[in-house]
Amino acid sequence: MVNHxxxxxxxxxxxxxxRKKYSDLLVKAGYRVTEALAKYVDExxxxxxxxxxxxxxxxxxxxxxxxxxxxxxxxxIISTMGQ
Numbered sequence: 001m002v003n004h005x006x007x008x009x010x011x012x013x014x015x016x017x018x019r020k021k022y023s024d025l026l027v028k029a030g031y032r033v034t035e036a037l038a039k040y041v042d043e044x045x046x047x048x049x050x051x052x053x054x055x056x057x058x059x060x061x062x063x064x065x066x067x068x069x070x071x072x073x074x075x076x077i078i079s080t081m082g083q
Contacts (some may be wrong), residue, residue, distance in 0.1 A: 008032045008043060012062060013051030018080050022049055037062055040069055047074040 001035075009031045011022045023033040034043050048066060052059030059077050066073045 006030060006032045007046040008034060010037070010040060010043065010045040010048045011035050012037050012048065012054075012059075012076070012077075013080070014054040014056070015051070017081065018051065022078075026046070040066060044070075048076070050075055050077050052077050052079045 001034075007030075009026050011026070011033055012035070013018050013019050013022070023035065026033050033041050034045065046068075050059050050062055054062070057065070063077065065074055066075060
């Protein structure tokens with residue numbers, strides 16, 4: 001049974017490995033996790049972990065899309081690039 005009082009975090013990254021790692025860590029810390037940017041409107045997450053180097057929709061474009069929906073969205077942009 002899902003406790004909907006638990007904070008929900010949206011994890012958006014093109015890497016399945018990275019999404020799984022962040023999701024596992026967040027769930028262990030007591031958060032609920034969703035992984036689809038399209039779910040932002042329906043789910044209204046408490047925060048977003050957003051990859052910056054995504055090939056289809058880059059992180060900055062995704063940030064703008066989120067901000068068009070919710071100006072007060074709490075977004076952390078992450079990069080897993082070794083540069």
